Amino acid sequence: MTGFTRRQFLETAGGAAAVPALDAMAAQAPATGSTVAIEKDVVFGKGGAMDLRCDVHRPPAGTSKRAATIHIHGGGFTGGSKETLIERVRPFTATGYVAIAAQYRLLGQAPWPAMLDDVKAAIRWTRANAVRLGIDPARIFIVGYSAGGHLALAANGTQNNPKFEGSGGSAGAGTQVAACVAFYPVADGPPASAATATYMTPNVSPTILFHGVADTTVPIESSQGLFQLLRDKKVPSEFHSFAGQPHIFDREPAFATACAQLADLFIERNTKA
Numbered sequence: 573m574t575g576f577t578r579r580q581f582l583e584t585a586g587g588a589a590a591v592p593a594l595d596a597m598a599a600q601a602p603a604t605g606s607t608v609a610i611e612k613d614v615v616f617g618k619g620g621a622m623d624l625r626c627d628v629h630r631p632p633a634g635t636s637k638r639a640a641t642i643h644i645h646g647g648g649f650t651g652g653s654k655e656t657l658i659e660r661v662r663p664f665t666a667t668g669y670v671a672i673a674a675q676y677r678l679l680g681q682a683p684w685p686a687m688l689d690d691v692k693a694a695i696r697w698t699r700a701n702a703v704r705l706g707i708d709p710a711r712i713f714i715v716g717y718s719a720g721g722h723l724a725l726a727a728n729g730t731q732n733n734p735k736f737e738g739s740g741g742s743a744g745a746g747t748q749v750a751a752c753v754a755f756y757p758v759a760d761g762p763p764a765s766a767a768t769a770t771y772m773t774p775n776v777s778p779t780i781l782f783h784g785v786a787d788t789t790v791p792i793e794s795s796q797g798l799f800q801l802l803r804d805k806k807v808p809s810e811f812h813s814f815a816g817q818p819h820i821f822d823r824e825p826a827f828a829t830a831c832a833q834l835a836d837l838f839i840e841r842n843t844k845a
Contacts, residue, residue, distance in 0.1 A: 617693035617741030629671040637668035639711035646718030663832030689738025696742035721757025728752035752779040759794040778808035778842040784817030
C-alpha cells in the first residue's frame with residue numbers, strides 16, 4: 573500500500589457488502605449474575621499463515637446492549653498484545669457490550685497494511701457471528717489505543733473499501749462500523765507508508781477521542797488536530813482531554829471506567845438503536 577494524504581483519504585469512499593453464514597465459534601457458558609464470561613483465543617481469521625485470535629468478553633446476564641466493541645491494542649506497531657487490554661475492556665462489558673480484544677500482526681511479522689487487514693478480518697468475523705455473539709450486526713464499534721487508535725481510525729475511514737479489506741476470512745461480511753473510539757491515537761507517524769491516520773471518507777462514522785494532556789509519547793496535538801478535522805467535515809465527534817495525565821492514562825481503573833461511560837453515552841446519542 574502506498575501512503576495517503578489527508579485529501580486523498582477524505583475522497584475515498586466504500587460500499588456495503590452482504591453478510592455470510594456464521595463461522596464456527598468456541599463454546600462458552602453464558603455469563604451469570606455479575607460474572608463476565610471470557611472466551612479465550614478464539615480464531616477469527618488468518619494473517620498469512622498465522623491464526624488470528626481474539627478474546628470475547630461477554631457482559632453480565634441481563635445487561636447486554638446487543639452491541640459489540642472491538643478493541644485494538646497499542647504498542648507502536650511492534651509490540652503489545654490483546655492481553656494488555658483486560659482491565660480496559662472490563663468497563664465496556666460492565667456497560668453491557670460484548671467486548672472483543674483482537675490480535676493483529678506486528679511489523680516484525682508482516683509489513684503494513686497487514687495490521688489493518690487483520691482489524692478488518694476481526695470486524696467481518698464479528699458481523700458474521702452476530703447471532704452467536706448475541707449482537708445486532710449494525711451495532712459494531714471499533715475501539716483503539718495508541719497505535720491501535722491509528723488502526724481504529726483507519727478502519728473507520730475505509731469501511732468496505734476493496735483496496736483495504738485484505739483476505740483474512742469471513743469474506744463478504746462487511747467492515748462497516750457504527751462508531752469509532754480512539755484513545756491517544758497515533759494520528760500521524762509510523763508505519764511510514766501510512767503516515768496519515770485521519771482516514772475520513774464521506775461516510776465516516778461518529779468518532780470520540782480521549783487524550784491525556786501530559787502525554788509525551790503521543791502529544792495531545794495529535795488528537796486536537798484530528799478533532800478539528802472531524803469538526804470541519806461535520807462528523808459527529810467529541811474530544812475529551814484529561815489534565816496532568818500521561819500516555820495510557822486509562823490503565824487506572826477510575827479513568828478506564830469514566831472513559832467507557834463517556835464512550836457509551838456518545839454511542840447512544842450518535843448511533844441508531
